[in-house]
Amino acid sequence: MRQELSPQGPRRDRRVINNLTALLGVTAVLSASALLVPAAASAKVPKCEGRKATIVGTKGKDVIKGTGGRDVIVALGGADRIKGGGGKDLICAGGGNDRVHGGGGLDMINGEGGDDDIFSGSGESGILDGGPGKDQIRAEADGVGAFGRGGDDILVSEAKHVLLSGDGGADDLFGSDFADHLDGGEGDDFITAEAGNDEDVDGGPGNDRIEGGPGLDILHGGEGNDHLTSGTGVAGLLYGDGGNDRVVAEDAGIGLYGGTGDDTLSTVHEGTLLQGDAGRDTITGGPHADTIDGGADDDTIAAGAGNDEDVDGGAGNDRIDGGPGLDILHGGEGDDHVSSGTGVAGLLYGDGGNDRVVAEDAGIGLYGGTGDDTLSTVHEGTLLQGDAGADKLEGGPHADVMSGGDGNDVLLAAGGNDVQVEGGDGDDSLDGGAGDDFLRAEGGTDTCSGGDGADVCHGGTPGTEENTPQDPDRCDDTTETKISCHEQGIPARFVGEFEGVSTWKWGDSVSTVKWSFRTVSEYQYSVTDCKGPEDCNYTRAIYRANDGTGSWTGTGGGESCTYSAGEPFDFMSTHVQIEEDGGPWYFLEAAGSELAEVTWVCPESSHQGVIPVVGPLRSEAEWNPETGVLSGSGFRDDGDGSGVQWTFRLTAEY
Numbered sequence: 001m002r003q004e005l006s007p008q009g010p011r012r013d014r015r016v017i018n019n020l021t022a023l024l025g026v027t028a029v030l031s032a033s034a035l036l037v038p039a040a041a042s043a044k045v046p047k048c049e050g051r052k053a054t055i056v057g058t059k060g061k062d063v064i065k066g067t068g069g070r071d072v073i074v075a076l077g078g079a080d081r082i083k084g085g086g087g088k089d090l091i092c093a094g095g096g097n098d099r100v101h102g103g104g105g106l107d108m109i110n111g112e113g114g115d116d117d118i119f120s121g122s123g124e125s126g127i128l129d130g131g132p133g134k135d136q137i138r139a140e141a142d143g144v145g146a147f148g149r150g151g152d153d154i155l156v157s158e159a160k161h162v163l164l165s166g167d168g169g170a171d172d173l174f175g176s177d178f179a180d181h182l183d184g185g186e187g188d189d190f191i192t193a194e195a196g197n198d199e200d201v202d203g204g205p206g207n208d209r210i211e212g213g214p215g216l217d218i219l220h221g222g223e224g225n226d227h228l229t230s231g232t233g234v235a236g237l238l239y240g241d242g243g244n245d246r247v248v249a250e251d252a253g254i255g256l257y258g259g260t261g262d263d264t265l266s267t268v269h270e271g272t273l274l275q276g277d278a279g280r281d282t283i284t285g286g287p288h289a290d291t292i293d294g295g296a297d298d299d300t301i302a303a304g305a306g307n308d309e310d311v312d313g314g315a316g317n318d319r320i321d322g323g324p325g326l327d328i329l330h331g332g333e334g335d336d337h338v339s340s341g342t343g344v345a346g347l348l349y350g351d352g353g354n355d356r357v358v359a360e361d362a363g364i365g366l367y368g369g370t371g372d373d374t375l376s377t378v379h380e381g382t383l384l385q386g387d388a389g390a391d392k393l394e395g396g397p398h399a400d401v402m403s404g405g406d407g408n409d410v411l412l413a414a415g416g417n418d419v420q421v422e423g424g425d426g427d428d429s430l431d432g433g434a435g436d437d438f439l440r441a442e443g444g445t446d447t448c449s450g451g452d453g454a455d456v457c458h459g460g461t462p463g464t465e466e467n468t469p470q471d472p473d474r475c476d477d478t479t480e481t482k483i484s485c486h487e488q489g490i491p492a493r494f495v496g497e498f499e500g501v502s503t504w505k506w507g508d509s510v511s512t513v514k515w516s517f518r519t520v521s522e523y524q525y526s527v528t529d530c531k532g533p534e535d536c537n538y539t540r541a542i543y544r545a546n547d548g549t550g551s552w553t554g555t556g557g558g559e560s561c562t563y564s565a566g567e568p569f570d571f572m573s574t575h576v577q578i579e580e581d582g583g584p585w586y587f588l589e590a591a592g593s594e595l596a597e598v599t600w601v602c603p604e605s606s607h608q609g610v611i612p613v614v615g616p617l618r619s620e621a622e623w624n625p626e627t628g629v630l631s632g633s634g635f636r637d638d639g640d641g642s643g644v645q646w647t648f649r650l651t652a653e654y
Contacts, residue, residue, distance in 0.1 A: 049110065062081070064081070064082045066085035066091075066103065077095045080093060080099075097116060104123045106123055122141055127144070130146075135153045143162070161179065166184045174194065179198055181198075181200040181201075198218070201218065202222050209227045218236060225243045236254050244262045254267065254273070256275065261278070266286075276293065278296045288305075290306065294332070295316075297315070301313060302321045302323060306325045313331045316333070320336065324341060326344070349367045355374070356374045364381075366385065369389075373386060373387075376393075381398070383402075384403070386403065389407045390408045390409060392409070395421075408444070419438045423446050438455070447476075448473070448485070456481040465484050468492075496651055497648065503644075510641075513552050521544060523542070551566070563611075569596060596610065619633065630649075634646055
């Protein structure tokens with residue numbers, strides 16, 4: 001047995017040592033009175049945190065007790081049992097698996113090497129440092145800071161305002177019933193905040209599991225793939241931070257934030273905010289009203305039951321399902337798939353991107369937003385509004401309200417009496433499907449198909465209420481009532497040329513004029529030729545052109561005077577009439593400048609005069625439906641050798 005120096009002498013030391021050895025199984029017992037260091041050896045006194053020791057252990061298993069004052073204890077090696085006693089103690093446990101109690105006072109304990117058990121004792125505040133090894137540290141006093149350092153440590157708080165920091169290793173941290181500061185540090189940690197409003201809980205790097213417990217907690221997973229649960233706290237904030245995290249609200253009034261990474265957020269209680277942030281997140285709402293934001297990237301959101309009136313996929317190509325309840329869903333930027341679920345009412349917005357928006361129950365409003373969207377329903381009472389972009393709207397078997405908005409849209413009303421189907425601006429295609437439908441094509445060059453039932457199609461602008469060949473809107477034969485549509489089978493205009501020779505004789509003078517001109521005859525109106533209220537045999541379509549250009553050359557003269565001239569002339573008008581319903585086509589009338597000025601040259605003088613050029617023309621025409629050409633020729637005999645002979649060729653444009 002090791003001899004120990006003591007002012008009371010060797011015999012008493014032997015009795016104390018023998019008693020404690022039998023009780024505790026240690027090799028030495030040291031107290032403050034037992035440390036007598038000769039003057040010659042004072043330079044070799046060990047230090048703890050830079051301070052000289054007042055109590056020094058051995059390299060074996062020591063039992064060390066401090067005094068009621070301020071001690072500096074250095075235990076050295078061995079599995080020691082140390083009690084600091086009263087006062088502000090500084091304890092370095094040394095190597096070995098030590099058990100250290102701080103006692104009363106503000107103590108600083110460093111477990112150093114080995115797997116240590118460290119207790120703060122009842123003193124106010126203090127610092128507990130486990131050092132390397134698998135340590136168990138218990139903060140029993142208010143204001144204590146406990147640090148696991150390296151190794152897989154267990155840190156426990158039993159007081160107020162305690163800081164537990166696991167540092168490196170896979171640590172277990174247990175909070176108290178009061179407000180704790182918990183930091184797992186590096187490694188895969190387990191943290192339970194327990195009761196109290198724990199507003200500073202951080203898992204740190206690593207794949208951590210964190211439980212909030214009762215109270216208003218603020219939990220951070222830190223970097224790594226973490227699992228955070230709120231516990232039974234009725235309010236709080238949970239942040240997954242970096243990594244692919246799972247964040248769960250187990251009570252009401254919780255805010256969940258995924259952070260970066262592909263996170264999973266879920267709740268089963270009311271008043272929850274679920275925000276995925278960056279990453280491909282999976283978010284599941286509860287049976288109550290939730291607020292959900294997918295954030296950036298491609299997210300999957302199930303709002304769950306309840307009236308979820310603030311659900312937004314955020315940026316990315318998201319998939320959103322409203323579930324039961326009256327929901328308001330926004331796809332956000334990106335190509336999203338938004339469906340109402342079994343909610344009987346609600347509003348679904350595709351927002352930016354090429355979205356698919358689906359009503360799976362009745363009373364839903366669908367809005368495509370910008371982009372080329374597809375909106376569809378199979379239930380009654382649905383509003384489908386494409387907004388901007390080339391949208392496709394698919395109605396159901398019931399009466400739907402549809403509006404394509406801007407862009408070239410396709411509207412398929414399907415079944416039901418759809419009395420409000422509007423194409424909006426753009427070149428739209430409207431199909432009423434089964435039922436008695438009212439289709440309004442509105443702006444652009446549109447196409448209407450009524451489908452089965454008694455349908456009405458209004459082509460909208462451009463064009464008047466009358467159906468005319470110039471109107472670009474097409475209403476097919478399944479449309480019973482057509483308003484402001486293109487008149488089927490009637491050309492919008494005729495474009496072509498006339499040419500001919502005019503011969504004029506008066507006295508001994510003869511004038512020969514060759515001429516040609518080009519014209520565009522626009523449709524003006526149609527008239528129906530009726531002999532009585534029920535006897536209307538055909539319809540005449542009237543075309544006119546009031547301008548055009550032509551040219552002529554002519555020579556003429558008699559016994560004394562002659563002329564030779566040629567110049568452009570202003571064509572005046574054409575008048576074309578078409579008879580429908582199987583009747584012939586007629587070109588009725590054309591007229592050019594009737595008189596042109598020329599200079600007559602006579603033997604003794606010259607003078608200005610006029611000659612006729614074209615004059616009025618009238619002729620029948622032949623129509624070739626395969627080529628769309630209206631052609632013909634004619635001769636007008638003005639008597640005394642005068643007259644006009646001509647040909648013409650006009651091409652129909654629709």
